[in-house]
Amino acid sequence: MIAILLQQQHNEGIPAQLPEDVRVAHKTGWIDKVYHDAAIVYPPKHTPYIMVILTSGLSEKDEAPALVAALSAAIYSQLIT
Numbered sequence: 001m002i003a004i005l006l007q008q009q010h011n012e013g014i015p016a017q018l019p020e021d022v023r024v025a026h027k028t029g030w031i032d033k034v035y036h037d038a039a040i041v042y043p044p045k046h047t048p049y050i051m052v053i054l055t056s057g058l059s060e061k062d063e064a065p066a067l068v069a070a071l072s073a074a075i076y077s078q079l080i081t
Contacts, residue, residue, distance in 0.1 A: 002040065013037035014051060016069035018076055033057055035064035041072075043080050051075065 005025035014037045015024035026039030036054040043049075053071055058064040 005040070012065040013068040014039040014041065014053070014072040016065070017073035022076070030060035030064070033060060033064075035060040035068065037065075037068050037072075039072075041076070043076070046080055049079060 002025045005027060006023060008024075008026050008028065010028045011024075013028055013035075014026050015022070018024065018041070021044050023042040024039050025042070026037055028035075028037045030036070034054070034056045035058065036052070038052040039050070041049050041051055051072060053068045055064040055067060058067065
């Protein structure tokens with residue numbers, strides 16, 4: 001299952017603003033202003049962590065993925081640096 005999640009093609013959420021060497025096994029989903037991304041994040045030389053972000057009321061094509069990407073980057077920065 002993780003191998004399948006590592007091949008996700010919709011990478012505008014959790015992995016979007018992470019460094020290129022960070023592997024992310026994740027599943028996205030969206031419908032009518034509800035967007036989510038659930039992931040196992042594999043930072044090099046650090047313990048993997050799980051992140052799940054669900055948004056509602058934002059555009060699932062623009063605003064929600066941008067917010068998820070920004071939150072993911074902020075969390076990564078706090079955990080890894």
